[in-house]
Amino acid sequence: MGWEDFAAAFLNLAIMREASPILVQGLVQTILLSLLVVPLGLIGGTALALLSTVRHPLVRWPLMAWVDVFRALPPLVLLVFLYAGLPFAGLELPAWGAVAIGFFLNTGAYYGEILRAGIESVPREQMEAARSTGLTGGQAMAYVVLPQAVRNVLPDLISNTLEVVKLTSIASVVALPELLYQARQAQSVTYNASPIVAAAAVYSVLLWPVVRLLSRLENRQLAARR
Amino acid sequence: MREARSAREGPAVTAWERFADSFFNARVAAEYLPKIVDGFWLTVTLALGIVATGLAAGLALALVRSLGLRPLNWLIVFVVDLFRALPPLVVIALLFFGLPAAGMQLSGFASTWLALSLVLMAFAEEIFWAGITSVPKGQWEAARSTGLTFLQTLRFVVLPQAVRLTIPPLTNRTIAITKGTALASVVAVQEILGAAHAGVSFSFNPTPLTLGALAYLVLFLPVVVFGRWVETRFAWRR
Amino acid sequence: MTRPIIEARGVHKHFGALHVLKGVDLVVAERELVFVIGPSGSGKSTLLRCLNRLEEPSAGSIVVDGIDLLDRRTDINAARRRIGMVFQGFNLYPHMTALGNVTLALRKVLGLPRAEAEARGRAALERVHLADRADHYPGQLSGGQQQRVAIARAIALEPRVMLFDEPTSALDPELVGGVLAVMRELREDGMTMVVVSHEMGFARAAADRVLFMADGMVVEEGTPGEIFGAPRHERTRTFISQIERT
Numbered sequence: 001m002g003w004e005d006f007a008a009a010f011l012n013l014a015i016m017r018e019a020s021p022i023l024v025q026g027l028v029q030t031i032l033l034s035l036l037v038v039p040l041g042l043i044g045g046t047a048l049a050l051l052s053t054v055r056h057p058l059v060r061w062p063l064m065a066w067v068d069v070f071r072a073l074p075p076l077v078l079l080v081f082l083y084a085g086l087p088f089a090g091l092e093l094p095a096w097g098a099v100a101i102g103f104f105l106n107t108g109a110y111y112g113e114i115l116r117a118g119i120e121s122v123p124r125e126q127m128e129a130a131r132s133t134g135l136t137g138g139q140a141m142a143y144v145v146l147p148q149a150v151r152n153v154l155p156d157l158i159s160n161t162l163e164v165v166k167l168t169s170i171a172s173v174v175a176l177p178e179l180l181y182q183a184r185q186a187q188s189v190t191y192n193a194s195p196i197v198a199a200a201a202v203y204s205v206l207l208w209p210v211v212r213l214l215s216r217l218e219n220r221q222l223a224a225r226r
Numbered sequence: 227m228r229e230a231r232s233a234r235e236g237p238a239v240t241a242w243e244r245f246a247d248s249f250f251n252a253r254v255a256a257e258y259l260p261k262i263v264d265g266f267w268l269t270v271t272l273a274l275g276i277v278a279t280g281l282a283a284g285l286a287l288a289l290v291r292s293l294g295l296r297p298l299n300w301l302i303v304f305v306v307d308l309f310r311a312l313p314p315l316v317v318i319a320l321l322f323f324g325l326p327a328a329g330m331q332l333s334g335f336a337s338t339w340l341a342l343s344l345v346l347m348a349f350a351e352e353i354f355w356a357g358i359t360s361v362p363k364g365q366w367e368a369a370r371s372t373g374l375t376f377l378q379t380l381r382f383v384v385l386p387q388a389v390r391l392t393i394p395p396l397t398n399r400t401i402a403i404t405k406g407t408a409l410a411s412v413v414a415v416q417e418i419l420g421a422a423h424a425g426v427s428f429s430f431n432p433t434p435l436t437l438g439a440l441a442y443l444v445l446f447l448p449v450v451v452f453g454r455w456v457e458t459r460f461a462w463r464r
Numbered sequence: 465m466t467r468p469i470i471e472a473r474g475v476h477k478h479f480g481a482l483h484v485l486k487g488v489d490l491v492v493a494e495r496e497l498v499f500v501i502g503p504s505g506s507g508k509s510t511l512l513r514c515l516n517r518l519e520e521p522s523a524g525s526i527v528v529d530g531i532d533l534l535d536r537r538t539d540i541n542a543a544r545r546r547i548g549m550v551f552q553g554f555n556l557y558p559h560m561t562a563l564g565n566v567t568l569a570l571r572k573v574l575g576l577p578r579a580e581a582e583a584r585g586r587a588a589l590e591r592v593h594l595a596d597r598a599d600h601y602p603g604q605l606s607g608g609q610q611q612r613v614a615i616a617r618a619i620a621l622e623p624r625v626m627l628f629d630e631p632t633s634a635l636d637p638e639l640v641g642g643v644l645a646v647m648r649e650l651r652e653d654g655m656t657m658v659v660v661s662h663e664m665g666f667a668r669a670a671a672d673r674v675l676f677m678a679d680g681m682v683v684e685e686g687t688p689g690e691i692f693g694a695p696r697h698e699r700t701r702t703f704i705s706q707i708e709r710t
Binding site: 362364365367368369370371372373374375378382383386387390 | 516518541542543544545547548549551553555556557558559568569572573614617618621
């Protein structure tokens, strides 16, 4: 196979141009989806992390089980279960709803673990110092502990957010018309791989700066652990 | 997938009975359990294959990078960045739906294996590399001053320290990427999710999905707990 | 003077725009102990690191034990095992026991079988009085003990020359004595040594010759009596009075 055949099959500009309107639509959906599921995951994760500061075994163990179960289940399994399984229980979720709930459960568990580690990395004395100035437990957590916790685990938070944005591509499986879904549609209509190549290019160009940033942060973090 | 959603007509029963009959149906479970078990072993095979090739390729790239050959290192960084930025499902789609246009047909299994191996390779290279560079310069100098060669120093002095440092992040990343084997169901591989999903379509009952979810828990829950243990076990004491 | 075992001539070293060594000569006879002193940034550590080519000199010639170190055809790894080096930060391998640290090069560079390497390793640890610590990891040893293991790691290879790069400056004061005692014993056994250090007491008692370096050059050299008792240069005088005050 020569270069021209290859270019015609994978880098076909005519087909890419033809597919570009629906690819743009897909990109918009991917961005909207990310703007939905990242905050959802952060909210769920913060709730889990705050709960984990409760030392009582009746909170601790169920919490750990919850987090581990949702970290063990592949997100696609969760999504398919919500979308194709729940209707049998009389609960029909639209694709958006299934994606939102699935990501809330899965992503929340990951964010929760990261934030928990962050809270544990803040010395206990910080809480004590804040309380000694008359702040309530909630205020001390919000103004003193959490900001430091977030700063300490910022690389992990960014890394997880990158993974979440990439993970939105599985919404294509439940026919939510995001970038990968639209690229697949265009590919199956034209029987040409160029739309998928275009989608891959969009992902990598948009996410590349984040990857670069992370690689710097992670190098520094690992070096500091010695 | 949609056809299953309207197929839940039945005699008037209590909500719980209907729920149990739907999600924990013994007859359906018995019928589809063998398929799920087959899927389970397929998932295990796929996962082990990805871990083996992904980690080996990642380590190899990190070692090549440590030689410090400029143009080669730019290429490595480019490949690593690319596969960190691309969603795994996009890579699978490219290989499975794209390659036939080039007259090359990869099976769904091979596509998933190759795609996730590349993704794991990228993340593993990054982690190994960070580990190698975090070993202090003095370790290199001490070893070289006793006459060890570059490669001997890498092998006996630097890598053992680097690997220890990289075990927790590497374990977590490997687990996360291995869970991506479920994506193979999208390209018609009858691994756990694929088998379960097919079972739902055939039986008009979601019990196979319940079984599938349980199978994933059986497989990955111990792995996640293991990852937790690794994190405390190898926590850097200082 | 017997024949020189180290002969470095006109050594220059640039780090980018920085000219760290400006034509240094260093000739060391067999069984001689040469002390190199000087303010930080004077290039004394860089000079030492050129002597086993951990730093690549920009110009000059360095011959150690008849081997031209800067000749491209020289097997630098074979040369290095004749030149032991001890570092300021010990640089022990944290994932290996004391014995493991000492035997690694015996096995991988000299190719000795494990049993023989361990016998030689234990003998080396014996010489630094740490035979009972053979199975300890660096993290379980004091700084002084770690530095003595590092010395054992170097002498186990039976080098012709030993280079010491500020071997005691990372140590708590009470741990310095043990390391100096081991160095003194090495000297008595006839080891050729080049020592970069500020241990003036040790220099007075044990050194044959002292070099004072500043700004990448050797300002003056002489016996300890000459350098400490009657320095000829103003810079030497200032430096020594500052050191002695602390």
